[in-house]
Each structure stands twice: as C-alpha cells, then as structure tokens.
Amino acid sequence: MSGPEVILRVENVTKRFGGVVALNDVTLSVGRGEIVGLIGPNGSGKTTLFNCITGVYKPDRGRVFFMGRDITGLQPHEVAKLGIARTWQKVRPFRNLTVLEAVTTGALLRTDSVEEARKTAVEVLELIGLPREEWGRLGSEITLMEHKLVDLARALATGPQLLLLDEIAAGLRPHEQERLAEVIKKVWSDRGLTIVVVEHVMRFVMSLSKRVVVLHEGRVIAEGPPEEVASNPRVIEAYLGIKPV
Ligand SMILES: Nc1ncnc2c1ncn2[C@@H]1O[C@H](COP(=O)(O)OP(=O)(O)OP(=O)(O)O)[C@@H](O)[C@H]1O
Ligand SMILES: [Mg+2]
Structure with missing residues (x-):
C-alpha cells in the first residue's frame, strides 16, 4: 500500500476454531489517519480479526504488525499499552460503577494516579459530549446510546493511536447512529486517530469511511x-439474505 504510513498490517492471518476456519489467509493494511470500514455477513470473521489484532486470540498462522512492530501473540494488556483500543460487539455493562468511574478505569492503563486518570476521563467525556449530569449515573441507569458513548470514551481514555469499533452502532435508532457517527468523526479529527469500523449498517460505514474491506467466510473478497x-x-452475492439499508 502506498500513501500514508502503514500503522496496522495483518499478514496471512489464519484462525481456526476446531473445523471452522474463521480467518483464512487474511492480509490487509491500514494507513495512519484512515477510517477503514470492515464489513461482511454474520460469521465472516470480523470480530475474530479484532480478537487476533488485540491479543484475545493468537492466530494459527500469519503475523500482525502495529507501527512496524510484530505484536502477534502479545497479551491484550500489552497490545492496549502499545496503543490499540477497542469496543466490544456485546455491550459490557458496568452496573455498579458510575459513568465517570467506568471511563476512569480506561485511563488507569497509563497511570497509577486515580486523580490523573479521572482528569483524563473528564477530558474524554467532554470531547464526546456526554452531558455532565450523566457522569454520576450508574451503568444500570443509562440508555443503550449512553452505553455506546461510554464504551467509546473508555476506549479513548486508554490513549490509543488505533481504535477498533465492533458494531458500535448496532441496536441504535437511525438518529442515534447519525449522532454517533458525528462523535466518531470529531474524536478522529481531534485526536488524529486511525479507526477500523466493523458495522452492518452500510449508511453508517459510508458516512465514515473512504475505504472498505469486505470479509466473507474468513477471506478478504473485496x-x-x-x-x-x-x-x-x-x-x-455474499450479502444476499443480509438485510438491506
Ligand atoms: N470462540 C469461538 N469458538 C468457536 N467458534 C468461534 C469463536 N469465535 C468465533 N467463532 C466462529 O468463527 C466464525 C467467525 O465468527 P466472528 O464472530 O468472527 O464473525 P463476525 O463476522 O464477527 O460475525 P457477526 O457479524 O455475527 O458479529 C463463526 O463461524 C463463529 O461461529
Ligand atoms: Mg462480530
């Protein structure tokens, strides 16, 4: 790939679960500062790819490079520390923490000082525009949209250079998805981030990305x-049977 510096390079990655080949010789590059859409039907390997990048799974074959460094097989906390953050497809509720506390836990990746971590959390919450009166709410008291914003804030609070978003718009109403896309664009430009967006909602992907990679049955098909x-x-053809936008 020519153009910007390659920040993420996935090379010939294969990941099997028993007889299922979740990723089959996947190669792709992401340039610094890009927002890349990663799409594909259910079960095509999108989340597995994020898991192989972030150290949740170790690929059976192939390598993952981040800023030129081979990170294949590192533990998730090591990958996070190097500057890759993610959100999870399944919302991870934090029932007994407040919004501010939940975001602060993200910031504790980079400091032992709770005070400093809280300062980072406040900056991030201000950046994403979550109203101050929500910050003291418990996870059990907030809406799905607020949960998505908090997930995003928690990931940002870890101080990433690369952000992986796994179906962050899923389950939201169209106007909420539009708002979320605006917030993502704002944090992207403000923080100079590189983002990979996994999403089924094509309108959402198209509003964010100039380049899209398509997975089907574990392979890059377009x-x-x-x-x-x-x-x-x-x-x-790969998408037949997938709901249109
Ligand atoms: N931990 C696991 N154990 C066994 N099989 C798995 C595991 N994780 C993923 N798979 C299988 O790997 C394949 C790819 O799954 P993956 O979750 O990566 O797809 P996806 O593209 O994220 O799908 P979706 O759009 O539904 O989220 C599927 O066949 C899935 O059942
Ligand atoms: Mg998935």
Missing part, C-alpha cells in the same frame, strides 16, 4: 471505496 464495493457482484 476492498475499495464504499460505492465501488457495494456494487461489486462478489459482495452482493
């Missing part, structure tokens, strides 16, 4: 500008 990819016959 890559390019969203409009081009959306009209690619292989992609259309």
Whole structure:
C-alpha cells in the first residue's frame, strides 16, 4: 500500500476454531489517519480479526504488525499499552460503577494516579459530549446510546493511536447512529486517530469511511471505496439474505 504510513498490517492471518476456519489467509493494511470500514455477513470473521489484532486470540498462522512492530501473540494488556483500543460487539455493562468511574478505569492503563486518570476521563467525556449530569449515573441507569458513548470514551481514555469499533452502532435508532457517527468523526479529527469500523449498517460505514474491506467466510473478497464495493457482484452475492439499508 502506498500513501500514508502503514500503522496496522495483518499478514496471512489464519484462525481456526476446531473445523471452522474463521480467518483464512487474511492480509490487509491500514494507513495512519484512515477510517477503514470492515464489513461482511454474520460469521465472516470480523470480530475474530479484532480478537487476533488485540491479543484475545493468537492466530494459527500469519503475523500482525502495529507501527512496524510484530505484536502477534502479545497479551491484550500489552497490545492496549502499545496503543490499540477497542469496543466490544456485546455491550459490557458496568452496573455498579458510575459513568465517570467506568471511563476512569480506561485511563488507569497509563497511570497509577486515580486523580490523573479521572482528569483524563473528564477530558474524554467532554470531547464526546456526554452531558455532565450523566457522569454520576450508574451503568444500570443509562440508555443503550449512553452505553455506546461510554464504551467509546473508555476506549479513548486508554490513549490509543488505533481504535477498533465492533458494531458500535448496532441496536441504535437511525438518529442515534447519525449522532454517533458525528462523535466518531470529531474524536478522529481531534485526536488524529486511525479507526477500523466493523458495522452492518452500510449508511453508517459510508458516512465514515473512504475505504472498505469486505470479509466473507474468513477471506478478504473485496476492498475499495464504499460505492465501488457495494456494487461489486462478489459482495452482493455474499450479502444476499443480509438485510438491506
Ligand atoms: N470462540 C469461538 N469458538 C468457536 N467458534 C468461534 C469463536 N469465535 C468465533 N467463532 C466462529 O468463527 C466464525 C467467525 O465468527 P466472528 O464472530 O468472527 O464473525 P463476525 O463476522 O464477527 O460475525 P457477526 O457479524 O455475527 O458479529 C463463526 O463461524 C463463529 O461461529
Ligand atoms: Mg462480530
């Protein structure tokens, strides 16, 4: 890939679960400062790819490079410390913590000082525009949209250079998805981040990404500008049966 510096490089990654080949020789690059969309039907390997990048799983074959460094097989906390943060497809409720406390736990990755971590959390919560009156609420008291914003804030509080978002817009209403896309664009430009967005909602992906990578049955089957990819016959075939936008 020419152009910007490659911040993430996945090379020939294969991951099996018993007889299931979740990722089959996947190679892709992400340039610094890009927002790349990662799409594909259910079970195509998107979350597994995030798990292989963040150290949740070790690939059976292939390597993962972050800023030129081989990070294959590192533990999740080591990967986080190097500057990769993620949100989880399944919302992880934090019932007994407040919003501010939950975001503060993210910031504790970089400091032992709770006071300093809280300061970082406040900055991030201000950046994403979550109203101050929500900060004292418990996880059990907030809406799904607020949970998504807190997940995003918690990831940002770890001080990443690369952010992996796994279906962060899922379950939200269209106007909430639009608001979330605006927040993501804001943090992207404010923090100079690189972002990979996994999402089924094509409108959401298209509003954020200039380049989309398509996975199908663990393989990369297409890559390019969203409009081009959306009209690619292989992609259309892979998507038959997936709900249209
Ligand atoms: N921990 C696991 N154990 C066994 N099989 C797994 C595991 N994780 C993923 N798989 C399988 O690997 C394949 C890819 O799953 P993955 O969750 O990565 O897909 P996905 O593209 O994220 O799908 P979705 O859009 O539904 O989230 C699927 O067949 C899935 O059942
Ligand atoms: Mg998934």
